[in-house]
Amino acid sequence: MIEDEVVRLTSELIRIDSTNTGEPETTVGERAAAEYVARELGDVGYEVEIVESGGRDRLNVVARLAGADRSRGALLVHGHLDVVPADPAEWSVHPFSGAVQDGYVWGRGAVDMKDMVAMTLAVARRFKREGVVPPRDLIFAFVADEEAGGAYGAQWLVDNRPDLFEGATEAIGEVGGFSATLGPDLRAYFIEIAEKGIAWMRLRVRGRAGHGSMIHEDNAVTKVAEAVARLGRHRFPIVLTDSVREVLAGVSQLTGLVFEEDDLEGSVAKLGPLARVVGATLRDTANPTMLKAGYKANVIPSVAEATVDCRILPGRQEAFERELDEILGPDVEREWITHLPPVETTFDGELVDAMRAAILAEDPGATTLPYVLSGGTDAKAFHTLGIRCFGFAPLRLPPDLDFTALFHGVDERVPIDAIQFGVRVLDRFLRNC
Missing domain, CATH: 3.30.70.360 (Alpha-Beta Plaits)
Incomplete structure (x- = not known):
């Protein structure tokens, strides 16, 4: 079953230490992670291209699945294979154990972003095994070096091998599609439409x-x-971009919260753990x-x-x-x-409709909202090819889990039922994209 396979893949990927220190001499494991992904794709019949991007063991893996209507723009599904460093002495489990326990898969990369890599692999393998033909071409890209800006990963591919993404018009990657509980029986899935x-x-x-x-x-x-010290204490002015206004309007319509512009930070604070995400997009830092x-x-x-x-x-x-x-x-x-550079698109169109439909089919009482990411992803490279980029790595999360604190944090982990939910949503979405 695909739900079992995604747990296996997530755990095995985490066990590959692909730490990116930002220094080429001490970055490890990207070759092993890329070779693992290539084997999993090749075993079910994909023609895989492994691209070395000029650095020692900096490998990228790309495969394409032909769709029913090849005249339509292809959809790029991308994920990165590297992770940030982790000190085992600080963790309650070893960060590269991939432990499956207490309802979670544990380890560095569990949410950033080997869970999404595993979901993508699981769906790609299922489609090939079962002969599924998606509505349009799907390009699966698994890249190096995202955690240090992508010079050996997405940016290198865009600059040197844009042919790999020929025909791609839209893309999904990290960080979006995760749920937040905004009230009793009130769950929203936040899809990323912009990045600082x-x-x-x-x-x-x-x-x-x-x-x-x-x-x-x-x-x-x-x-x-x-x-x-002067710079660290300084607070840049609040600036409401169009994307952030759209986020606040959506939350307001759903919850009834009023975001008063004369006390915007105070109003945003009412969002609980989500306030950390939204608050960081109100101003430069x-x-x-x-x-x-x-x-x-x-x-x-x-x-x-x-x-x-x-x-x-x-x-x-x-x-x-x-x-x-x-x-x-x-x-x-x-x-x-x-x-x-920043990346920005709008929360509309057939692809957004397909994301919404896939989530609601698995969680009928929920809704979807846009949001802006304070961090950055490989979308910054891919959007320069004219590709419209979204963050969509679907997860249904427990109400009490402080999800955003897990990114680059100690004891990073992802709920097992969240990635099983996510792989079902991603499967449904890619069949109807």
Whole structure:
């Protein structure tokens, strides 16, 4: 049964340690994960293309299933094979055990995003075994390096092998289609229609080198620390984009909550755990994440650096950079390390109707709503090919599970019945897309 297979696939994928540290020398396991996926597809008869993307063991897997109407645009179903690091000492189960216990599949990647990779594999294998012909071509892509921006994954494929996605007009991937309980017997599935832009920034401050025992008025470490503190405490202005307005309007219509613009954050806070997701899309953010300076305890270095994770709303890039200049001042050099644009579409059309129908067939009392992702996905690369991108990895979640906290978190896990629900929804959706 497909419900049993998706549990097996999720667990086995998690057991492959495909940690992406962001440094090519220490990133591991993407080759093993790609070869596993290729075997699972090849075993049922797919012609699989394995593409090495210029880095050591950075492999991507692509397969296509012909549809009934090949004149229609193809649907791309994409997932990434890499995961962020995990420290086993912090976990109650080993992060690469793939343990199936207490109603969950446990481990790094359980929700980001080996669950969706497993659901996609399970459906793809079933379609091939049973001779299912979908309404349109389906392109299955399993890629490397999403957790570090996609330079060896989706972005490399878009730049170097766009032929693999020939004819694709729409796509689904992470993070969307998950449920949230908004009240008694009130469950909504949130489908992602937009993402903030990602801009990882390096700050650099120069000073005068010297002996650590001396009075020193031009200390680069002090200056970068002060700049980082100013930026970390700063709150960018609330900006209501069209997509966020659509999200709030949908929630308001469903729940009766009123989102007063003069106290928008207070109103959003009433959404409980969902407030973390929605609140992060009300404004730009710039969170310092790394510091680098010095090489000896008694030497004042001439250069100190900081890394900042910036997430920028659509249409806000120029205003955001002006604000950065005001906060940081003229002595702080800025350099963009990674710069990926925002992605935005609308919550309408036949594909959205098919998503809604697939969910409601499995959960008749529910509804679907759009939302905006504060993070980023490989949609940032694929949308540059003119592909309309959505986040749709369906999961029916327990009301008390703080789902968003599991992404990159300790004890990451996914409910077994959630992925079994999800694989049924995905099967139904891809038969009618």
